[in-house]
Amino acid sequence: MKKPLRDYEAFLMGLKPALFDSSNCVTFQKVSHLYKHYPCVTEGIHLHEEADFFLFFQTEQMKEEFLMKLATVNHLSPEFHELLGITLGYPPLAAKYFAECRRLEEVEKRINEYEELFKRKVSFVYSGIRCNGHVNDLVENSVWIWERYYIEDEPFKIGMIEDNIVRFYEVKPYDFDELERVKQRKLDLITKEQM
Template sequence: MKKPLVDFEAFLMGLKPALYGTNASPNYMANFHLLERYPCVTKGINQHNDAEFFLFFQSEQMKEDFLKKLASVEHLSPEFHELLGLTLGYPPLAVKHFVKCRRLEGEKRMNEYEELFKHKVSFLYSGIRCGGHVNDLVENSVWLWERYYIKDEPFKIGMIEGDVIKYYEVKPFDFDGLERVRKRKLDLIK
């Protein structure tokens, strides 16, 4: 079975529009020398103060566009996370789901957050790792396939089953396979 691409590999191939990382990650630091030629932002993007964060872009124009948008959002706000998710090339519906979860969590609406979290599925494809709502499974999958298609690249959908995350592999544009995974997730929620 082919090993899935990781984010920095997809970025270096030109698939991923941006790459977000931290000096606390040995994987990023081992490959940092490959990224130094790309435009980078380090200010105003940190998730916490225990590490240095960086955001690499495919072009200077992409970096400048991001900085203009960053100037109009509050650091670590839901809007910040939305901007970051879209910049990193995640499906818009997946970003919307993540932002809604963050907003509920921030507002201490934990019952609503936990209910929404139960419906989460994860995607692993062509260097993209993100999550979304099970009801958006088809839309998010098609979005990823259309933008990041690589022949023979594994497309995996993950979900929490008991105490572990189990991944299901689906071939691109296999809608019957998506439906089986969707039903599995809904059965787990019941």
């Protein structure tokens, strides 16, 4: 079975609009020399103080547009995370879902609501994109990803937690019947958990 593209591979191929990495990542240490000609942001994007963070862009214009938007959000706020997700090429609904999880968990401290929302998480792995979204948005997020990052024979995987492990389901692009089966599987797991 073919391994999915890594995020840095998709970025270097010009598929991903931006690449976010940190100095404590082993992969970054091995391939960072490949990024020397790409526009980069290092200020105002760190997720923690234990590493240096880098946000590389395909073009200088993309970098400048990001910096203008970054100036309008508070660092590490849900809006910051949504902006980062969209900048990295994630589906807008997936970025919004992640931001809402952050809002409930960290900003508003509404842990029960966060846990309910988190139960509905599915993961997407395709063409260097690795993100999470709400199960109700599974079809929309999948189509969004396929329309932007389609590569023939690239495995598209949807992950979900089953019995305390992450299980991935492979779906062929635009196989809506299989998407619906995977979505229903997740909904059935949620129902089973609530019993």
